[in-house]
Amino acid sequence: MQKIGSLKINGKAFLAPMADYTNVAFRELCREYGAALVYTELISVKGLLHKSKKTKEMLAVSEKEKPVFLQLFGNVPEEFARAIKLVEENYPNNFAGYDLNAGCSVPKAQKGMYGSSLLDYPKLIGNIVASMKSATKKPITVKMRLGLQKETFLECAKEAEKNGANAICVHARLGADGYSGKADWSKIKILKELISIPVIGNGDIDSAESASKMIKETNCDFVMVGRATIGNAFLFKQINSALSGKKVPEKTAKDSLFEAKKYLELAEEQKLKANDVRGYFIGWTKGQVGAPALRNKLALTKTVPEIKELIKSITQKED
Ligand SMILES: Cc1cc2nc3c(=O)[nH]c(=O)nc-3n(C[C@H](O)[C@H](O)[C@H](O)COP(=O)(O)O)c2cc1C
Numbered sequence: 243m244q245k246i247g248s249l250k251i252n253g254k255a256f257l258a259p260m261a262d263y264t265n266v267a268f269r270e271l272c273r274e275y276g277a278a279l280v281y282t283e284l285i286s287v288k289g290l291l292h293k294s295k296k297t298k299e300m301l302a303v304s305e306k307e308k309p310v311f312l313q314l315f316g317n318v319p320e321e322f323a324r325a326i327k328l329v330e331e332n333y334p335n336n337f338a339g340y341d342l343n344a345g346c347s348v349p350k351a352q353k354g355m356y357g358s359s360l361l362d363y364p365k366l367i368g369n370i371v372a373s374m375k376s377a378t379k380k381p382i383t384v385k386m387r388l389g390l391q392k393e394t395f396l397e398c399a400k401e402a403e404k405n406g407a408n409a410i411c412v413h414a415r416l417g418a419d420g421y422s423g424k425a426d427w428s429k430i431k432i433l434k435e436l437i438s439i440p441v442i443g444n445g446d447i448d449s450a451e452s453a454s455k456m457i458k459e460t461n462c463d464f465v466m467v468g469r470a471t472i473g474n475a476f477l478f479k480q481i482n483s484a485l486s487g488k489k490v491p492e493k494t495a496k497d498s499l500f501e502a503k504k505y506l507e508l509a510e511e512q513k514l515k516a517n518d519v520r521g522y523f524i525g526w527t528k529g530q531v532g533a534p535a536l537r538n539k540l541a542l543t544k545t546v547p548e549i550k551e552l553i554k555s556i557t558q559k560e561d
Contacts, residue, residue: 247381253278258468358417368401473525
């Protein structure tokens with residue numbers, strides 16, 4: 243079994259952190275479908291230190307989704323140690339590890355000098371990792387892009403490794419690229435050859451075949467999947483089958499409905515609101531009969547039970 247630091251990892255496919263999508267229920271769902279590790283969405287170290295109510299809510303973790311990593315963003319090294327200590331004191335059993343966000347590229351991140359802006363400052367990344375390590379014995383990962391405007395990921399990854407990071411995840415695009423063009427997987431291969439800690443490859447995996455292809459082409463230790471899992475946690479089942487040499491199961495309409503109902507059940511257990519889960523269902527409508535009409539109806543729903551009714555009406559039609 244492969245490890246990240248001292249943590250044994252049972253599988254190769256991780257769920258990517260995605261703001262507004264990777265809530266507790268979605269992470270539980272993905273674990274149930276075979277994600278080996280899940281991440282929270284990015285959480286502000288300053289928000290944590292100020293003990294804001296919203297940040298506190300974002301720290302909620304369930305037993306079913308473990309192991310889960312907490313992803314942090316910020317740019318002041320010592321704040322990371324303080325934030326992790328606070329989490330370890332108050333929620334000692336929630337997280338299996340911590341991740342530094344050095345990949346977020348939205349304008350807010352560039353203005354606030356966090357996320358992929360850190361990639362212009364490899365030494366700062368090293369200092370943040372050192373600070374994180376000083377606060378916990380748990381593994382530390384860094385999730386980065388190739389650079390902000392120009393490629394700096396090799397220097398950044400080396401600094402992170404030198405300061406104790408236990409794995410590097412790379413989304414193979416520049417921050418300035420947003421989501422345009424194709425992720426350049428050849429860079430994941432170069433990173434894998436350079437560092438000795440595990441490499442988690444990320445960017446544009448949308449099928450079991452592409453997950454296998456990324457591992458084959460880059461020799462990365464793990465893969466991380468984001469957008470393609472929205473409304474489609476079943477993808478983890480398919481990826482795991484492909485990676486263990488088994489026949490990849492086709493997703494049927496029945497599988498799709500089963501997954502939607504399961505997610506609603508988990509969302510209700512976690513007392514999520516319609517706004518928390520609507521994004522998943524927008525993704526889920528892809529490939530459904532009458533998807534545009536379904537999306538219009540979804541937009542009008544105000545509560546999780548209303549979404550449940552909508553999904554039930556599709557089930558009845560299918561029956
Ligand atoms: C809606 C959305 C929210 C995201 N939020 C985060 C985040 O909170 N932290 C992070 O490191 N990356 C975030 N990302 C980036 C993803 O983790 C991932 O790196 C990116 O989507 C590329 O992987 P994919 O091609 O499999 O989607 C987000 C992506 C999307 C689409």
